[in-house]
Amino acid sequence: MSLKILKDYVVITIGIILVAVAVEYFFAPNNIAAGGVTGIAIVINYYISFLSTGVLVFIMNIILFIIAFIFLGSNFGGKTIYASFGLSIIMAFMEKFMHPVAITNDLIIATLFGTITSAIGMALVFNANGSxxxxxxxxxxxxxFIHTDIGKSLLVVDFLVTLAAGATFGVNVGFxxxxSVIINGLAxxxxxxGFRTCKAITIVSEKHDGIANFIMEELGRGxxxxxxVGVYSKRDIYIIYTVxxxxxxxxxxxxxxxxDPKAFITVSDVHEVLGEGFTQIIDM
Known part of the structure; x- marks a missing residue:
């Protein structure tokens, strides 16, 4: 296993731990079924209380992967399988050995902090090319089969989950x-x-060779x-561009x-960089 793949799995593990914390300490104790399989599990757990949310997530993931294999083929990678079952295992572990209780019973605080924690975890998983x-x-x-956009399909599924939450736990909790679903998607x-943001830099300097050597040798970047041509001076100049x-x-x-404290530098944010030294296009 390469160092990059190992790093991705470590990042995914941290991500699913954060998602599990959000579910077990913010969502589940307050009956906030914020979409997804975990939201479905929270609703089902209300009716079948002898099965914990972690076990329900595990069972549903097995069923969904069987359905995916039948209808979609084996087009889901090892990272997705690891993240899916890893999440349910971590949740089951927390429920059995840590006996989680609500950090807060204030629904607004639970919704906001649970969603932010979950969103950070999900972003880590997605950023490591997992799901x-x-x-x-x-x-x-x-x-x-229906040819709807995946984003819209996810929104419909999550909306149905929150509808079930409203019917089960009351309108206020459903809202x-x-x-949480809306904030989660945006967050x-x-x-x-934020994870992928880099700086695109242009530099105008008479000491361009020294700057270029520093970028390549000290920073390891291209x-x-x-x-x-300088409009005022009419002199040929070299502009350095780097990310x-x-x-x-x-x-x-x-x-x-x-x-060169007199150098002219412009800096702008770039939200995704593909290519050598950054995320390889083949990995996307």
Whole structure:
């Protein structure tokens, strides 16, 4: 197993632990069925209390993977299987040995903090090219046979889960579950963008060779020279273009203060970078 794959599985593990914490300490004790398989499990647990939410998630994932194999083929990877069953195992472990109780009984606080915790966990899983399976599988089946967008299919499935929560636990709790679904979808995108954000940098400096060498040798990143002409000076100039992580940019900025404090630098955020040194296109 390569170091990158090992790192991905470590990240996925941290992600599903956060999702499990959100479910066991915020959602389940307050009957907030915030969509997905875990939301379905919370509703079913109300009627079949002798089966814990962790066990119910495990059972439903097995059923969904069988259905996926029949209707979709084996197009779900090892990371998705690991995340799906890992989540249910961690939840079952918490329920048996840690006996989780609600951190707060305030539904607003439970909804907000549970959703944020879950969204961070899900973003970590997605960022490692994984998925927790579950209702994603239902959405893919609807996409295949009804030709609806996967995003819309997920929204429909989650809406039905929150509808069931409202019917089971009351309208107020149902609305909190729906609010969690909406916030969760927005928050996951924001967190993923935050993980992938880099800095696109252009530099105009007479000491361009020293800067380029620092970027390549000290930071281990590539850079490109773009030939230009100064409008005022009419002189040929070299413009350096590079993309760096945030910590790498701080190192470059500190270096520039010493080498050429008069350099002209522009910086902009880029939300996804594909290619050598970053996420490979083949991995997406």
């Amino acid at each position: 927790t399976g579950g209702t994603d599988i239902i959405a893919k089946i609807l996409n295949k 909190y579950a729906l609010l 996951i995108d924001e967190f993923i963008e 850079c490109t020279y773009v030939k230009g 760096l992580g945030r910590t790498e940019f701080i190192k470059l900025k500190n270096y520039m203060k010493q080498l």
